Amino acid sequence: xxxxxHSDSNPVRLPDAEPVPPATExxxxxxxxxxxxxxxxxxxDMRHFSGGTVAPDxxxxxxxxxxxxxxxxxxxxxxxxxxxxxxxxxxxxxxxEQERVLTAQALGEREDAFMRLKVEGLLDAAELWVVALADGxxxxxxxxxxxxxxxxxxxxCAIQNLWLxxxxxxxxxxWVSLFDPVAVAALLQMPAGxxxxxxxxxxxxxxxxxxxxxxxxxxxxxxxxxxLVFENGWGEPSAWFEPAVGxxxxxxxxxxxxxx
Amino acid sequence: xxxxxHSDSNPVRLPDAEPVPPATExxxxxxxxxxxxxxxxxxxDMRHFSGGTVAPDxxxxxxxxxxxxxxxxxxxxxxxxxxxxxxxxxxxxxxxEQERVLTAQALGEREDAFMRLKVEGLLDAAELWVVALADGxxxxxxxxxxxxxxxxxxxxCAIQNLWLxxxxxxxxxxWVSLFDPVAVAALLQMPAGxxxxxxxxxxxxxxxxxxxxxxxxxxxxxxxxxxLVFENGWGEPSAWFEPAVGxxxxxxxxxxxxxx
Numbered sequence: 001x002x003x004x005x006h007s008d009s010n011p012v013r014l015p016d017a018e019p020v021p022p023a024t025e026x027x028x029x030x031x032x033x034x035x036x037x038x039x040x041x042x043x044x045d046m047r048h049f050s051g052g053t054v055a056p057d058x059x060x061x062x063x064x065x066x067x068x069x070x071x072x073x074x075x076x077x078x079x080x081x082x083x084x085x086x087x088x089x090x091x092x093x094x095x096x097e098q099e100r101v102l103t104a105q106a107l108g109e110r111e112d113a114f115m116r117l118k119v120e121g122l123l124d125a126a127e128l129w130v131v132a133l134a135d136g137x138x139x140x141x142x143x144x145x146x147x148x149x150x151x152x153x154x155x156x157c158a159i160q161n162l163w164l165x166x167x168x169x170x171x172x173x174x175w176v177s178l179f180d181p182v183a184v185a186a187l188l189q190m191p192a193g194x195x196x197x198x199x200x201x202x203x204x205x206x207x208x209x210x211x212x213x214x215x216x217x218x219x220x221x222x223x224x225x226x227x228l229v230f231e232n233g234w235g236e237p238s239a240w241f242e243p244a245v246g247x248x249x250x251x252x253x254x255x256x257x258x259x260x
Numbered sequence: 261x262x263x264x265x266h267s268d269s270n271p272v273r274l275p276d277a278e279p280v281p282p283a284t285e286x287x288x289x290x291x292x293x294x295x296x297x298x299x300x301x302x303x304x305d306m307r308h309f310s311g312g313t314v315a316p317d318x319x320x321x322x323x324x325x326x327x328x329x330x331x332x333x334x335x336x337x338x339x340x341x342x343x344x345x346x347x348x349x350x351x352x353x354x355x356x357e358q359e360r361v362l363t364a365q366a367l368g369e370r371e372d373a374f375m376r377l378k379v380e381g382l383l384d385a386a387e388l389w390v391v392a393l394a395d396g397x398x399x400x401x402x403x404x405x406x407x408x409x410x411x412x413x414x415x416x417c418a419i420q421n422l423w424l425x426x427x428x429x430x431x432x433x434x435w436v437s438l439f440d441p442v443a444v445a446a447l448l449q450m451p452a453g454x455x456x457x458x459x460x461x462x463x464x465x466x467x468x469x470x471x472x473x474x475x476x477x478x479x480x481x482x483x484x485x486x487x488l489v490f491e492n493g494w495g496e497p498s499a500w501f502e503p504a505v506g507x508x509x510x511x512x513x514x515x516x517x518x519x520x
Binding site: 011020022023024025026027028031032033035036037038039040041043045052054055056057058059060061063064065067068069070072073074075076078079080081082083084085088099102103106107114132141142143144145146147149150152153154155156157159160161163164165167168169170171175176177178179180181188189190191194197204205207208212214215219220221222223225228229230231232233234235238240241 | 271280282283284285286287288291292293295296297298299300301303305312314315316317318319320321323324325327328329330332333334335336338339340341342343344345348359362363366367374392401402403404405406407409410412413414415416417419420421423424425427428429430431435436437438439440441448449450451454457464465467468472474475479480481482483485488489490491492493494495498500501
């Protein structure tokens with residue numbers, strides 16, 4: 001597999017950089033493990049697209065990957081709506097634009113910085129899909145009696161599967177959540193109880209961001225992983241996670257050296 | 261890469277079964293794409309573990325994969341708490357057991373069937389981790405003004421990254437959500453505003469389930485993908501997704517033939 005030179009694309013020693021013994025007999029090959037980590041580290045939340053198309057076969061693979069996500073009590077709460085009518089896409093774009101302005105105002109002192117960001121690619125992406133939680137979810141109690149929002153967690157896992165598969169296929173994905181869910185539900189004639197959770201822009205891109213776009217634009221930066229890991233109680237440092245050496249280093253593992 | 265004979269492990273024609281042209285110039289190699297799909301299709305929500313240990317290096321790779329998930333406004337809401345004290349693990353197990361009984365009662369006519377299922381491996385897995393949403397999330401407005409639960413969606417993407425990386429490493433993961441979040445938060449001294457969302461059992465397994473355990477146990481079965489996909493409006497069938505040919509077939513794409 002190709003070697004990455006950018007630190008954010010390869011924050012750990014990948015399994016095939018130096019041979020790492022498989023953790024168990026069920027481990028995939030070093031090349032396969034490397035491909036999985038590469039996909040995870042090079043996936044980006046894309047807002048810039050280059051038009052084009054996505055072949056139906058590719059789209060079916062992406063949705064099949066999504067449908068093989070875990071779901072609480074195997075409830076499979078996800079529904080996927082393709083937006084192929086231009087007028088409907090334009091209406092959704094108008095709703096996002098409304099919410100973009102309202103979000104900017106709510107941000108106060110960061111309003112101007114936010115308004116300078118490109119936060120969606122609804123009119124540029126080859127494909128626009130709406131992901132929603134199905135109606136009738138209240139009958140699913142397994143794993144949700146005390147945590148009803150596990151249905152959203154399941155659908156998010158489905159979107160992450162799609163996102164990773166798309167990256168491996170060379171396609172960008174952007175998850176836009178700047179919208180009024182009531183308005184989007186009405187626009188798509190969703191039944192009572194169904195809830196839109198994502199507008200997914202999917203398609204070819206000019207290039208994948210080298211690092212998360214919001215980091216490149218200095219909106220936020222990746223936190224050191226060690227600051228997010230505790231042991232046996234909140235705030236108790238874990239001996240397994242040493243302090244990070246800098247904001248771009250996700251952990252203190254040695255970086256893989258780029259090879260020329 | 262190995263060829264899978266079980267339909268649920270390979271519901272689509274993988275990119276390397278027959279050469280499929282890359283969708284874009286940024287597509288990974290056919291072998292890499294195959295590894296990503298293999299991981300997605302062979303990942304399982306595990307409840308049976310074989311004890312053992314997980315090496316700290318492996319655990320750091322899994323957490324680094326989680327930390328490279330997308331997050332709304334790049335807020336990185338996830339926190340990870342390792343449970344290394346046996347007494348704490350036992351207390352968490354007791355909370356899950358309480359909720360298991362309450363869930364069974366809430367299920368009514370399915371109470372007995374539920375009580376026969378193995379729904380958690382808290383005492384058997386090599387590692388037990390609690391995943392929580394951080395406190396102070398209310399200051400993050402980007403992408404959350406109308407959809408505040410996008411923080412949970414982000415953390416679910418992080419868990420899915422960890423889950424897929426673990427499968428490639430040959431390790432099982434089970435997401436247990438059978439618990440009272442207030443009691444778990446208190447047990448781990450979480451600050452006000454932080455919320456536990458997952459007890460993750462992680463570790464070696466005797467074998468990965470051939471199909472989702474809840475399907476094997478006839479609790480639920482996978483829905484045909486075509487029934488979950490619409491176009492331009494709820495309930496409107498999509499021409500790209502033909503009716504499925506059976507409950508185990510995620511879509512109508514040709515199955516890869518097992519080779520001997």
